Amino acid sequence: MVEKIIFNKKIYTKQAxxxxxxxxxxLADFCVSNDKNYFIVSIDKIDxxxxxxxxxxxxxxxxxxxxxx
Amino acid sequence: xxxxxKEELSFSLNAxxxxxxxxxGAAYSFLDRAYIFLDGDPKKNIKVVLKLKKESSGLNxxxxxxxxxxxxxxxxxRLKLAKDNKKIQEYIxxxxxxxxxxxxxxxxxxxxxxxxxxxxxxxxxxxxEEEKNAAKDKKDPLGVLTSWDEKGVKKSKAxxxx
Numbered sequence: 001m002v003e004k005i006i007f008n009k010k011i012y013t014k015q016a017x018x019x020x021x022x023x024x025x026x027l028a029d030f031c032v033s034n035d036k037n038y039f040i041v042s043i044d045k046i047d048x049x050x051x052x053x054x055x056x057x058x059x060x061x062x063x064x065x066x067x068x069x
Numbered sequence: 070x071x072x073x074x075k076e077e078l079s080f081s082l083n084a085x086x087x088x089x090x091x092x093x094g095a096a097y098s099f100l101d102r103a104y105i106f107l108d109g110d111p112k113k114n115i116k117v118v119l120k121l122k123k124e125s126s127g128l129n130x131x132x133x134x135x136x137x138x139x140x141x142x143x144x145x146x147r148l149k150l151a152k153d154n155k156k157i158q159e160y161i162x163x164x165x166x167x168x169x170x171x172x173x174x175x176x177x178x179x180x181x182x183x184x185x186x187x188x189x190x191x192x193x194x195x196x197x198e199e200e201k202n203a204a205k206d207k208k209d210p211l212g213v214l215t216s217w218d219e220k221g222v223k224k225s226k227a228x229x230x231x
Contacts, residue, residue, distance in 0.1 A: 008107070008108050008109065010109075010110055010111050010112075011089075011107050011108065011109070011111060011115075056104035056120060057104070059104060059105070059106050060100050060104055060105060063097065063100065063106075063107070064097065066093065067093060067094075067097045
């Protein structure tokens with residue numbers, strides 16, 4: 001099942017999302033698409049061990065990356 | 070404020086009261102206790118979604134929200150102080166860096182060396198002058214200061230007289 005997370009472009013940067021995808025690339029397959037106001041991240045083939053938390057943890061990671069930038 | 074389930078709640082913050090930077094700062098300091106998701110317009114209203122982590126499931130989401138708002142105030146104050154003291158901070162750091170720069174230290178050493186050289190030269194000149202004056206003032210009782218030629222001339226004159 002594909003999980004979708006919608007990040008507001010006014011808040012989240014593409015760089016932060018890309019950095020997070022790089023960090024999480026071992027745990028699932030990620031795909032980013034662009035809407036007018038949102039970045040849509042699709043997560044597929046999620047590792048079984050992290051299936052329940054990957055969505056929330058990924059959001060937190062992007063937020064942390066945002067702070068770094 | 071809405072509560073989706075026991076462990077998750079969302080609320081909106083007025084961006085005119087709380088700056089986006091302070092909201093981001095507060096959210097960052099809560100990353101270890103909750104999952105945080107932001108949405109909305111950073112210039113108008115920002116929606117915050119707080120979801121308790123399993124590790125902190127004993128906590129009440131309401132109290133977590135209260136802590137978040139307190140942290141938000143703290144962040145706002147920190148940002149305000151940083152803005153107010155920006156110039157003095159830059160000045161202090163600038164002075165510290167300027168003082169610690171190797172060029173500055175070198176130029177200070179060069180200046181010190183120059184001063185020492187000048188003092189030494191002055192002292193040497195003073196000593197030479199003192200010696201000259203002393204030589205002028207003192208008579209030469211042993212004839213040490215007269216040269217061999219002068220001595221030879223004197224001796225030959227004395228023999229002729231005899």
